[in-house]
Amino acid sequence: xxxxxxxxxxxxxxxxxxxxxxxxxxxxxxxxxxxxxxxxxxxxxxxxxxxxxxxxxxxxxxxxxxxxxxxxxxxxxxxxxxxxxxxxxxxxxxxxxxxxxxxxxxxxxxxxxxxxxxxxxxxxxxxxxxxxx
Amino acid sequence: xxxxxxxxxxxxxxxxxxxxxxxxxxxxxxxxxxxxxxxxxxxxxxxxxxxxxxxxxxxxxxxxxxxxxxxxxxxxxxxxxxxxxxxxxxxxxxxxxxxxxxxxxxxxxxxxxxxxxxxxxxxxxxxxxxxxxxxxxxxxxxxxxxxxxxxxxxxxxxxxxxxxxxxxxxxxxxxxxxxxxxxxxxxxxxxxxxxxxxxxxxxxxxxxxxxxxxxxxxxxxxxxxxxxxxxxxxxxxxxxxxxxxxxxxxxxxxxxxxxxxxxxxxxxxxxxxxxxxxxxxxxxxxxxxxxxxxxxxxxxxxxxxxxxxxxxxxxxxxxxxxxxxxxxxxxxxxxxxxxxxxxxxxxxxxxxxxxxxxxxxxxxxxxxxxxxxxxxxxxxxxxxxxxxxxxxxxxxxxxxxxxxxxxxxxxxxxxxxxxxxxxxxxxxxxxxxxxxxxxxxxxxxxxxxxxxxxxxxxxxxxxxxxxxxxxxxxxxxxxxxxxxxxxxxxxxxxxxxxxxxxxxxxxxxxxxxxxxxxxxxxxxxxxxxxxxx
Numbered sequence: 162x163x164x165x166x167x168x169x170x171x172x173x174x175x176x177x178x179x180x181x182x183x184x185x186x187x188x189x190x191x192x193x194x195x196x197x198x199x200x201x202x203x204x205x206x207x208x209x210x211x212x213x214x215x216x217x218x219x220x221x222x223x224x225x226x227x228x229x230x231x232x233x234x235x236x237x238x239x240x241x242x243x244x245x246x247x248x249x250x251x252x253x254x255x256x257x258x259x260x261x262x263x264x265x266x267x268x269x270x271x272x273x274x275x276x277x278x279x280x281x282x283x284x285x286x287x288x289x290x291x292x293x294x
Numbered sequence: 295x296x297x298x299x300x301x302x303x304x305x306x307x308x309x310x311x312x313x314x315x316x317x318x319x320x321x322x323x324x325x326x327x328x329x330x331x332x333x334x335x336x337x338x339x340x341x342x343x344x345x346x347x348x349x350x351x352x353x354x355x356x357x358x359x360x361x362x363x364x365x366x367x368x369x370x371x372x373x374x375x376x377x378x379x380x381x382x383x384x385x386x387x388x389x390x391x392x393x394x395x396x397x398x399x400x401x402x403x404x405x406x407x408x409x410x411x412x413x414x415x416x417x418x419x420x421x422x423x424x425x426x427x428x429x430x431x432x433x434x435x436x437x438x439x440x441x442x443x444x445x446x447x448x449x450x451x452x453x454x455x456x457x458x459x460x461x462x463x464x465x466x467x468x469x470x471x472x473x474x475x476x477x478x479x480x481x482x483x484x485x486x487x488x489x490x491x492x493x494x495x496x497x498x499x500x501x502x503x504x505x506x507x508x509x510x511x512x513x514x515x516x517x518x519x520x521x522x523x524x525x526x527x528x529x530x531x532x533x534x535x536x537x538x539x540x541x542x543x544x545x546x547x548x549x550x551x552x553x554x555x556x557x558x559x560x561x562x563x564x565x566x567x568x569x570x571x572x573x574x575x576x577x578x579x580x581x582x583x584x585x586x587x588x589x590x591x592x593x594x595x596x597x598x599x600x601x602x603x604x605x606x607x608x609x610x611x612x613x614x615x616x617x618x619x620x621x622x623x624x625x626x627x628x629x630x631x632x633x634x635x636x637x638x639x640x641x642x643x644x645x646x647x648x649x650x651x652x653x654x655x656x657x658x659x660x661x662x663x664x665x666x667x668x669x670x671x672x673x674x675x676x677x678x679x680x681x682x683x684x685x686x687x688x689x690x691x692x693x694x695x696x697x698x699x700x701x702x703x704x705x706x707x708x709x710x711x712x713x714x715x716x717x718x719x720x721x722x723x724x725x726x727x728x729x730x731x732x733x734x735x736x737x738x739x740x741x742x743x744x745x746x747x748x749x750x751x752x753x754x755x756x757x758x759x760x761x762x763x764x765x766x767x768x769x770x771x772x773x774x775x776x777x778x779x780x781x782x783x784x785x786x787x788x789x790x791x792x793x794x795x796x797x798x799x800x801x802x803x804x805x806x807x808x809x810x811x812x813x814x815x816x817x818x819x820x821x822x823x824x825x826x827x
Contacts, residue, residue: 176386176398176401176402177386177387177389177390177392177398177399177402177476178386178475179386179470179473179474179475179476180474180475181473181475182473182514182515182516182715182718185715185718185719185827186715186718186719186722188827189715189716189719189827190719192827200825200827202822202823202825203475203823204390204398204475206397206398228386228402228405228406229405229406229641229752230401230402230405230752232401233400233401234401237400257639257640259640259641259749261749276606277606277639278605278606278607278735280726281722281723281726282726
């Protein structure tokens with residue numbers, strides 16, 4: 162991957178969860194950091210997220226989940242990414258994620274979980290570092 | 295160079311606070327109509343003359359999870375512990391107008407609230423609960439039409455007359471477009487559906503409050519207290535304007551509007567916000583709408599929460615925050631109180647946490663003397679000055695909304711959402727930088743020990759049971775009459791008639807929330823979010 166390309170990030174709200182404050186905060190923080198951000202808005206299915214990631218040619222998919230259904234949504238997205246042929250995308254998850262579920266999420270291919278209240282700088286740094294690897 | 299001995303204090307809403315207040319500031323900030331007496335226009339000091347001396351606030355914790363069976367058990371537990379009202383949490387599929395077997399419902403059935411598909415779920419949830427003693431608030435918005443119809447049909451089946459039935463539906467769709475996000479239909483038909491419920495209740499369920507206008511969630515999304523009140527009152531005005539166009543007189547329905555506001559933040563700012571909002575609402579109703587009934591002018595409210603003030607870090611601190619929030623709520627003269635439980639930043643509240651919230655309110659009510667006298671802060675130089683200043687700020691914020699073409703337009707364009715979101719970002723940035731202190735988050739931080747919070751388990755078998763139950767009902771019911779009832783609903787929706795009577799009939803034929811909403815989706819289409827930063 163080239164280092165001077167602007168990093169493209171898809172921030173997605175899977176399922177029915179309507180809590181979008183955090184997702185929008187992160188969008189804004191990533192934009193301020195110079196990244197290009199595509200925000201899905203609410204209620205995207207796993208299939209729609211995977212197709213958007215493909216069409217928009219993003220480097221990163223960030224899922225924001227506060228309903229507690231993170232394991233189901235990540236599993237569903239994982240399947241759709243495989244179907245779409247983009248299972249190599251960097252996936253990060255943010256929201257109300259209990260510590261005990263982080264390991265399970267990572268085993269499904271999530272590279273990092275950012276619980277509610279994570280400093281913006283941590284998210285920006287992690288994405289930059291991983292994309293430019 | 296000399297430095298100022300006292301630091302400047304500025305509230306979230308932008309009001310500056312002096313180190314001392316006297317009669318002088320009260321006089322300088324004085325507005326038309328003054329504060330008046332409790333129970334009298336302009337109701338600054340409370341909407342009832344005796345307030346808590348006559349009737350303490352209703353305690354109404356938000357609760358619901360799993361199926362109707364589990365939710366009913368929690369209801370009975372809360373009632374047995376002294377709770378005086380119920381506030382029903384529905385799961386996301388129900389709130390979004392989807393059945394439990396819908397593909398999009400997967401993993402969400404019964405997770406953040408009770409799953410309701412058909413009338414039988416509603417019947418089971420309230421079985422054995424005396425609906426005259428315990429008033430019920432339904433936290434339902436996008437799917438308010440079928441859920442309210444189910445509640446009314448259930449009450450009728452239980453032998454209650456709709457003419458006597460009390461209770462509240464949240465049913466404030468405009469704020470769902472700003473925060474919370476359980477919209478279904480586009481803005482315009484959504485307004486029409488709210489109008490249908492208001493009109494239906496004005497005619498058939500006169501003691502029921504069909505809408506609870508929520509500043510609460512707008513505040514949770516990042517608005518300041520002034521904006522919370524300004525957007526809330528602007529939204530309430532939009533509903534009134536809409537229903538007035540149907541030919542109803544304002545006194546026929548305005549008394550049915552109630553409000554839901556947030557209580558996190560600075561104590562005095564919140565108290566001043568409520569007192570100012572109450573007075574302003576009375577003046578708006580009287581002067582702008584020509585209301586003559588005092589009930590139309592009274593801002594009745596639940597002051598609750600506020601989840602936004604709670605923290606993941608050091609969760610026990612939330613117990614203390616909750617107690618102060620309850621104090622704010624009582625000092626503000628609320629009719630109903632609800633508290634987010636200390637574990638709510640993580641999970642569905644445990645029985646233990648929900649009981650603690652209830653005990654917090656009971657301690658204030660029974661031990662601390664919060665019911666001793668009406669509006670105990672009334673007449674304080676500080677509070678009265680800030681009440682006046684808050685009102686002026688709220689008026690200004692409402693005028694800005696009006697200048698943008700009104701709240702409906704500003705929401706449709708995504709302008710309110712963008713403004714609120716920008717502010718949420720600034721606030722979060724200031725918390726992260728330590729500019730806004732938050733105990734346990736950016737000051738007095740501790741190395742995290744294991745968190746003493748028990749997570750509410752999500753049970754797949756409850757979701758499976760709910761799906762099986764829905765399928766069994768579909769097999770049992772008379773498909774012909776379900777089809778006919780849905781067809782009648784479609785015709786009424788297309789013809790611009792009030793959809794409530796046809797929906798009442800459909801739920802009685804066991805039509806499901808998803809089926810009813812699908813008919814309305816066919817007619818009205820679905821909302822598309824204007825994403826704007």
